[in-house]
Amino acid sequence: MEKSDNNDxxxxxxNVVKYLKDHRQCVIGTSLNDTPFVAKVYYYYISNxxxxxxxxxxxxxxxxxxxxPKVAIFIDDGSPANCLHYQGTAELxxxxxxxxxxxxxxxxxxxxxxxxxxxSDIKFFxxxxxxxxxxxxQKKLFYRDVLKLDNNMHITEVNNERIF
Numbered sequence: 001m002e003k004s005d006n007n008d009x010x011x012x013x014x015n016v017v018k019y020l021k022d023h024r025q026c027v028i029g030t031s032l033n034d035t036p037f038v039a040k041v042y043y044y045y046i047s048n049x050x051x052x053x054x055x056x057x058x059x060x061x062x063x064x065x066x067x068x069p070k071v072a073i074f075i076d077d078g079s080p081a082n083c084l085h086y087q088g089t090a091e092l093x094x095x096x097x098x099x100x101x102x103x104x105x106x107x108x109x110x111x112x113x114x115x116x117x118x119x120s121d122i123k124f125f126x127x128x129x130x131x132x133x134x135x136x137x138q139k140k141l142f143y144r145d146v147l148k149l150d151n152n153m154h155i156t157e158v159n160n161e162r163i164f
Contacts, residue, residue, distance in 0.1 A: 132149070
């Protein structure tokens, strides 16, 4: 693994945030009792690399996350040259004030979701990453950047690793 210098790290951080903001859907992986499960969801980038998504209380991802909050997220745009993998911890949002703000925000981004936002069984999760893998083959073929984050969402380490 190669370490990044400060200028490279700043550019990398900007690129990761831009990638998170520019995309809206991801695949989220959960696991319960050694049984993996994936689902495609709409997500919303809030800040500090944190993502928020909604689900319903009867669905597998909701039940799995309550029992095992460790998740993996995969975001891509269909291009083999760019993608983002994200490992972190999902946290159920229980503050009614925060839920109301999220509902309002989501409706500004996706007005057709209005009928879902009114459902009583809708739940919201915030995902905090501990590792982000960002692949940009236009930058360097067969390598990806690895960002490690602490519990306060500060980057503690940045490396560049060979994939193949």
